[in-house]
Structures are given as C-alpha cells and as structure tokens.
Amino acid sequence: MDVVQTVSAATQIVSCMIGAVGALEQASRGLEEASKTVKSLEELVCNLRELINGFEQKHVNKVASSQLDRQIQSLSELVQQMQTKIGKAKRMLSKNKVKKFSRVVWASMVGDPFLKLVQSIRNDLNWWLESQQLYRDVEKTIETGAMRVPTLLRINSEPGYPISSKCRYIKKLLELEDSHRVILIVGLSGIGKSCLARQVASQPPSKFMNGAVEVRFGQWCSRAACNGSKIEYQKRLAKKICTFLVNIGVGKKVWEETNGELENACFLLQEALAGKSILILLDDVWEQDIVERFAKLYDNGCRYLVTTRNEAIYEITEAEKVEICKDDLKEISREILIYHSLLNEEELP
Template sequence: MPFLEALSTIGEVFVSKLIDFFLDKLASSDLLEFATEKQVREEIQMLENELKQIRRVLDDAEERQLKEQQVKDWLIDLQNLAFDLEDVLDEFATEIGRRNLMMERRGSSSKRSRFSIPNPFNDVLFNRDIMSKIRDLTSKLKDLEPQRNKLELRMTDCERPTRLEQRLQPTSLEIENHVYGRDKDKQTILDLILKSDDERNFVIPILGMGGIGKTTLAQLVYNDASIQHHFHLKAWACVSDYFDVLRITKEILQSITAVSCNDNDLNIVQEKLQKELSGKKFLIVLDDVWNENYHEWTILQSPFKTRTQGSKIIVTTRNHGVSSTMGA
C-alpha cells in the first residue's frame, strides 16, 4: 500500500489526501464500467456519499489535530479504515486486470465489451464478496459519525474553497496558548527573522500540505515576545486562492494602521502603504497563498521596495511554486 504508507509516516495524520484519492478511484470510468451489477453500484454510491460527508470536515480536523488529541484519535480511526478501503479498491483493480487479460487472450479489441463476457460463476462470487466488504466499510464509517458530531468539526465543500468569502479565515491571534511539537520549527523561523538581515531571506516560506499546521506556526512566530520589540510594524493578511492585489494591499494597510481603508484606487492605497512602511522595519505574514503569477506578486510588493534592512515577509503555502515565485 505505497500511497497510504508514504503518508502515514508523517507525524500528523492527513486523511484528506487519502479520501480525495479514493473518491477519484470510485468515480473512475474503468470501475463504473466494470461494476455493472445494480446492487454493487448502489453499495459503491452509498460508500461514496459517506466519504464525501467525511471529506467536508477533514480540513478543519487536520488543522485542529495539533492541539486536540481527541480530533487526532478520530483521524487515526479513520485512517485505519482507509487501509481497509484501499484493500477493496485493490481487489477491484485486480479483477479488472484479470478480465482485461482474458479479453486480450480472446483477441478482443473493444474496451466496452471486455467487461461483458459472461463468466457467471466468477461474477456471482466476486459481486457477493465485494458487496459485503463495501457494506461493512460504509457501516464502520457511519459508526464514526457520533464522535465526528461531538467534535463539532467545521464543514466545508468537498473541494478546496475557491473564494475568500467561502470560509472563515485564520487571523494573527493564537487560538490556544500551548501548541506541542512545533518548538524546533518555531525557533528555526525566529532565527531566520531575528538573526539574518540578508536580503535573500526577505521572504520566508512555511511550506507544506493542508492540515500540517502552517498557519498555527505562523501565529506562534507572529505573537512571540521576541518579535514585538524587533519590528516597528507588523501586519497579517489572509490571501487564499483569490489573489486580489487591491484587497490584500488594503488588508495589510488596515492591519498596520487599525483604520479602515475605503479607497479603491490601487495606486492611492499602495502610496499610503509605502508611506506607512517607509523608514521602518516591518514583518508581514501572507497566509494561505496559492497564486504563482510573478507579475501580480511584483505589483503587490511595490510598496516594499524602499524597505528598511531586516524587514521580513512570512508566506504560508501548500505550493512550492509560490515560494519560488516570491523569491524565497
């Protein structure tokens, strides 16, 4: 089980990637073309629906597992079931492969007909066995529902939100005072911020897959006592995948001045921000960046060009291309 084993070696639990992988498999054309038995299709559909419901809470669960052991325990239970689910999908793949091989030997060239050759004995046994396993898995997933509800996990769409307004954005404020297992990572970033004025370290990325705690780590650094007296100004802006330069610039300006900005002319807003930053050492956090467009990044950083040496930008992102684009 290379896919599961590779992810399960990481300290935290990342079931969302597994569920995405399984949903893709369950919706694959080969599987749907193969599962012609009505009852098998119905069992697959019920399993798929249950997985979609679970997927909607995983982004929140994977973020909270760093601070809440009960959430992590629930994710571990879910991951254990994921191993069983992969076994079932492997059985499908093996049976599809077996039938493909039979078709090749019979000289068939039609992809559609390769699953339609009668093989009543094998079909009955396989369908009966696979339905039982799928039904059992769906039941076990449903058994996790009471605990899921008790944890009050926040629900999102099955796919990644595509607009800032679709989800509650993290802020610079820490949710809890104690976060375990991030001391070394935090100190590494603090050293880059406090001990290096090298321009090559102007942009410091926190890079990793969803749920790994990038925002939490940025919050810990942003609120650390050693930071408070090192910079003249601090600002926090949530970017998301909707990279609106005007909105982000206004958010940075408002974070610094604590005054609402009603201007909608980018040039005016950037001039105001540049005036606030001029002659001051600043720390800016850009949280959850997806955009890889170098031109848009160049426009956004225009007010930073006259920055004081030692100023820093922390970027949290899931995408290595973002880090490269921003010159980290």
C-alpha cells in the first residue's frame, strides 16, 4: 500500500469513526448499544494503527521527508488520543454494568460526563481531518510530496566482514571537506579491496544524503577485453553507465534514450547526479578513463571509492590512495574467522 492509499484508507476510517461517535451519542442512554459502539470504535483505531505500521515498513528506505513525517506523526498522535479516550469510555460503561444502575441513575450520574467524552472524541477526529486537509484534494497533495522523495540508495556489506582500522581511516577521509573526491583502494587480486569498499559504503557518512550505490566494471569493461577496439570498449562502458543510471532511479529506458552512445550516457549521467550527494563505489576498474569520466562530473556532492588492481590507475594524481597490506589481512582475517567459526577469540588457535 503506497502513501496515497494509506492516507485515503485512514480518511475513510476516521470518517467511519465520526459516524460511530454520532451513533454513540444517540446510544449513550442505552448501555448495551453504547458498549457495542465503543467496541466498533476500538476496532477502527486498531485498523488505523495497522495502516501506520504497514506504511512505515514499506517506506523504511525512503529518504527522510519532514512533510510525510508530520502527516504520519499526526495520525499516530490521533491513534494514541483515541486509545486513551476509548479506554476511559469502556471503564465508564463497565462500572455501570457492575453496579446495574437504573436507566434514570445512569442518565443523571454518567450521562453528562460520558457525553462530554464522546464530544471530545468527535472534536479530535474533526480536528485531524481539518488539519490534514483530508478531503477531495488530499490524495493529490500527498502523492506529489511522496513523488518528490527520492529512494535512499544502499550497499550491503559482506557478512562477517569487520570494521577494521583501514575502514575507519577511509571514512575519515570521506568526512574531510578538503580531501580528494576519489579514493583509490589498491592491492593484489583477492586481497579484499571490494569487501573493504562495501563495508565503508554500507554505512556512509551522513553528508551523503542520497546514500551509496555500487557499479562493477570488471575486466569485461576494458580495452584489453575488446582486443583494442575503441568502439567496442565505449559501447561496453556506455552499457555499464546506463545500468548505473537505472539503479539510481533515472528510468528503465536509458539505453534506448542514449542510443547506446557513450557521450550521450555521460551527458545523462551529469544531469542525473547534479545536486545529488552519493557515495559511489566503482568496483574492479581496469581503465583510467572510467575514473576520469566520473571524477570530472560537476555540481554534485558525490565522492568515489575506486577498487582496482591496475597499476596504471595508481597514477591518477587527483586521488587519495589506500593500500591493503599484510597487516590489514591479519586484522581482518581473525575477525572473519571468529564470525564464521562461531568461536570466541580465546578458542582460536
């Protein structure tokens, strides 16, 4: 259920509750009918709570939006108020059942306070409807707000991979305002460059408001794999960039829009990242050209983690270089062994 359906359903429930409150006022002098109506109100409140929980679970990956937060918060507060007042109404009715007051005594001793409580419930429900403007234009208003909220991009870390000292060091580099936009993570094949990069990107610094995203290039996207063919290499690189654009939500027909041309893809990439703040992981890069194409993009707050085994890429001067060495392996491998073996540190050989 999306935000529009959620609020629309909530509006219907609140409207039903107002109708039930009207019935409760009519039934306030009849104990049995009043009890049934209070129970109906209680069920409607439970339905509202389920709507809120379902919405929050579905949209947990959305970037924070103060407008949507306020709308859901106001609905949650309404539910809490209703639970309190309906509970009070149930206690009033329960006391009357126990003492078996006559109808006259019920009206004289409980009628007025009970009617005041019912009116208070009605006022709360009407206030919520009015404050949220949940009438004919409510769906369009909230739908427009929800459409403007971008999805928070995420990268998952490898299971059991620890937060090492090298990981903390890279995060500090990312938090510095005057450091290079590109951080090269270098080392031998299979030494753990990608795992380290994913661990860093799985919990990016808060400055990356749009989250983190990964694009893996591999040897397939290299001139060597294309037998030196520039046209084939550019076609493969364009395909990788188009896939990246789809992953960040640009659209599903990017390849058709760019006609598979590298320059068109790069132009669209510039437009897509303008104003964004994303930590971008360029994994297993074989060509210096790839890093340079991303690094020269402007009007954005993006930074780039680059993993590579190609020494030619090490020569990029406008980049911080972080090398994984044997000491890093010792630190990381012990933590990984503890995780997968289910042993504690004292039990390791």
